[in-house]
Amino acid sequence: MPDRSFLNWPFFEDRHRDLAERLEAWCEANLPVAHDDIDAACRELVAMLGRDGWLKPTAVDPENPQPLDVRTLCITRETLARHDGLADFAFAMQGLGTGAISLFGNDAQKEWLRQTRTGKAISAFALSEPRSGSDVANMDMEARKTSKGYVLSGEKTWISNGGIADFYVVFARTGEAPGAKGLSAFLVPADTPGLSVAERLEVIAPHPLARLKFDNVEVPATAMIGKAGDGFRVAMSVLDVFRSTVGAAALGFARRALDESIKRASGRELFGAPMADLQMVQGHIADMALDVDAAALLVYRAAWTKDRGASRVTREAAMAKLYATDRAQAVIDKAVQLHGGDGVRCGHIVESLYREIRALRIYEGASDVQKVVIARQVLAGG
Structure with missing residues (x-):
């Protein structure tokens, strides 16, 4: 339990x-x-x-x-x-x-x-591009204004639910200003002419992922979400809400790894005694429990702060996402070690967790990017 x-x-x-x-x-x-x-x-x-x-x-x-x-x-x-x-x-x-x-x-x-x-x-969030992953402001995809609305041209990649989504929320450059201030968001149904799945992407923990191609995709002006030029603000506001939840998912993986390790240590004998009696094993369990509780505190602090009405929780969410995902990786690695050969056997829950956790340190802001976000917030007094 x-x-x-x-x-x-x-x-x-x-x-x-x-x-x-x-x-x-x-x-x-x-x-x-x-x-x-x-x-x-x-x-x-x-x-x-x-x-x-x-x-x-x-x-x-x-x-x-x-x-x-x-x-x-x-x-x-x-x-x-x-x-x-x-x-x-x-x-x-x-x-x-x-x-x-x-x-x-x-x-x-x-x-x-x-x-x-x-x-x-089924919905999907289409932000990342081949040339601009973490650097959202540098995206290439263009939304050209016409008398009827906008024409979207370009590619998106690493799009979760790509290929099975019924619609995509797509970010593109509308050009109101350079960089981040010239982006806008659009709601694009998956069956819109010109939108296609260019490639399905396989990863170590299988999920529906795809590279999408937008070949002169026409959408009405009413497809725009929010105002023209507000796309970067829209994207960051969404991530401000959901970034802490990535930490929560990592926390779930880490808790499962800890639970499996406790069962393993309690039910297996080594050198004539329960595995759990070995001080080295106890040290691993202690480190894992500490990482789980510390991650939980950061995750739920960020969530609570947002729910209490904070307009932005950029610093709190970045800390939660960074710490919870990085430490979950460490917790699961210890679980693999404690399970020995079973820990790397295909189909074992610990082996599955080992593959699942890695992507969480990359998507919705890689760990390295979160450090930059945190440092900027701290230096700015935020």
């Missing part, structure tokens, strides 16, 4: 504790799903999560718009990740893909949220 004592921390309300208990029971009954066909598995997970109401927190309710509750998002991601990394992915991408619409979309655009919140449509 994973440690649940953190739910008594003052960051949480009774509704969060109730959510954690109900979701835990749901995960035990429904996860993991078969991963033989990743696209089909993700579609199944989105449908299941939507059917049973777990996707509602990923986007605002068009009927009763309330701010996104980041603590709910984090608890959900942590719990899902502990049970099935692909379930966490399916949940997270529904939120990231619709974040711009929740925060800046008009009433017509928010109609999509009725479908994503119920699992009837």
Whole structure:
């Protein structure tokens, strides 16, 4: 049984504790799903999560718009990740893909949220490009204004849900000013003429990923999310909400690795005594537990701060994402070591965690970039 004592921390309300208990029971009954066909598995997970109401927190309710509750998002991601990394992915991408619409979309655009919140449509966030990953302000994709709206030309890559999404939130250069001030965001349905999947991308922990090509894709002016030139602000606002949740997913992976290591150490004998009696093993377990608790404090501090009404939590979210993902990597590496040969055996949960965690230190702001973000915030007194 994973440690649940953190739910008594003052960051949480009774509704969060109730959510954690109900979701835990749901995960035990429904996860993991078969991963033989990743696209089909993700579609199944989105449908299941939507059917049973777990996707509602990923986007605002068009009927009763309330701010996104980041603590709910984090608890959900942590719990899902502990049970099935692909379930966490399916949940997270529904939120990231619709974040711009929740925060800046008009009433017509928010109609999509009725479908994503119920699992009837899959969303995607198309920001990264072949030449500009972490350097968002340097993107090349162009949105040329016409009498009817805009024409989008260029490529996006490493797009999660690429190839299975029903629509994409796409960022492109509209040219109101140089650099970051000349970007805008658009809602583009997947069946729009000229939009194609140029390549499906395979990674060590399989997820639906693709490189997308936009060949003179025409969209109406009403496809723009927010105002022209506000694209960078839109993207950063979305990441400000969802970046801490990446740390929460890493925390879920780390908790599972710690739980598996405790079972391993308690149930295996070495040199005539339980493995858990060895001081070296105890040292590893202590380090893992310390990293898990420290990461949890940073993750839920960032989420609580945002939920309390802070306009930006750039520093807190960057710290949470950086520390939780880096330390989860260390926790899982120790788990592999404690499991010996089983830790690198294909199909073992620890081996799966080892592959799952690595990407979290790259996407939504690589660890090195988070250090730059944190330093700038500290130096600026933020």
